[in-house]
Amino acid sequence: MALFRDQVVVLRLYPYRDRDRVVHTLSRERGRLGLLARGARSPRGALAPRLMVGNRLEVTYHRGPNASLGTLREVSLVTDHQGLQGDLDAFASLEVMAEVADHLAHEGSPEPALFDALCGGLVALEGGAARRGLVAYLVAALAATGLWGGGGRCEHCGRPWTEEIRELAGEGHALWCGRCAGERGSPFPVGLLLALTRIAAEGVDGRVVLTGEQEGRAIRWLTGRVEGQSRRRLKSVAFLDVL
Numbered sequence: 584m585a586l587f588r589d590q591v592v593v594l595r596l597y598p599y600r601d602r603d604r605v606v607h608t609l610s611r612e613r614g615r616l617g618l619l620a621r622g623a624r625s626p627r628g629a630l631a632p633r634l635m636v637g638n639r640l641e642v643t644y645h646r647g648p649n650a651s652l653g654t655l656r657e658v659s660l661v662t663d664h665q666g667l668q669g670d671l672d673a674f675a676s677l678e679v680m681a682e683v684a685d686h687l688a689h690e691g692s693p694e695p696a697l698f699d700a701l702c703g704g705l706v707a708l709e710g711g712a713a714r715r716g717l718v719a720y721l722v723a724a725l726a727a728t729g730l731w732g733g734g735g736r737c738e739h740c741g742r743p744w745t746e747e748i749r750e751l752a753g754e755g756h757a758l759w760c761g762r763c764a765g766e767r768g769s770p771f772p773v774g775l776l777l778a779l780t781r782i783a784a785e786g787v788d789g790r791v792v793l794t795g796e797q798e799g800r801a802i803r804w805l806t807g808r809v810e811g812q813s814r815r816r817l818k819s820v821a822f823l824d825v826l
């Protein structure tokens with residue numbers, strides 16, 4: 584069995600047998616990576632506190648050539664989120680970030696841009712502006728996986744915007760011009776699209792400031808695009824009170 588070393592972020596945890604856990608992670612080198620953590624449910628073990636959703640870890644694991652899971656050997660903590668204690672908004676945002684990465688990542692191929700987007704988003708949570716960090720992360724995660732289409736053109740006919748922009752939920756939340764959409768879909772605010780385009784260019788440290796209402800609208804749209812792509816609901820979004 585081959586031995587691997589990688590940086591990962593914990594995305595989801597599942598109980599397995601009596602004492603073990605299966606850990607879904609996003610790894611820098613291998614995209615979505617499942618790891619078996621032996622003894623991780625033991626309350627006195629050293630593993631449990633390290634294996635929390637959103638924690639960034641340095642791991643060593645064994646994996647056979649045809650195995651679907653690696654087996655964890657060594658885990659060291661790079662960063663955790665103990666500092667968020669009591670900040671429910673930040674925890675809700677953290678859950679959405681992890682679930683979105685779980686939906687978008689592919690197995691077996693490097694995902695450095697998605698990995699960096701996730702790490703950047705998790706760092707932004709610590710700064711007390713969770714929603715802002717979440718919006719910037721969602722834009723970056725969609726860009727990293729080729730799903731950021733919300734730039735300067737209709738996603739149906741490819742013409743630059745000249746009139747109303749409409750969001751088509753049934754077309755994976757694509758943005759179409761009024762001519763293509765007709766009466767279908769719902770209006771999408773031009774100002775918000777411009778702001779998100781700047782956030783896509785400037786990242787989480789940019790100077791664009793959204794209102795709370797704009798943040799909610801952006802999160803609804805961006806998570807809708809993720810769901811349209813993965814064809815699965817994002818359960819964690821229900822915990823954000825933006826809907």
Ligand SMILES: [Zn+2]
Pocket residue numbers: 737738739740741742759760761762763764
């Ligand atoms: Zn069009």
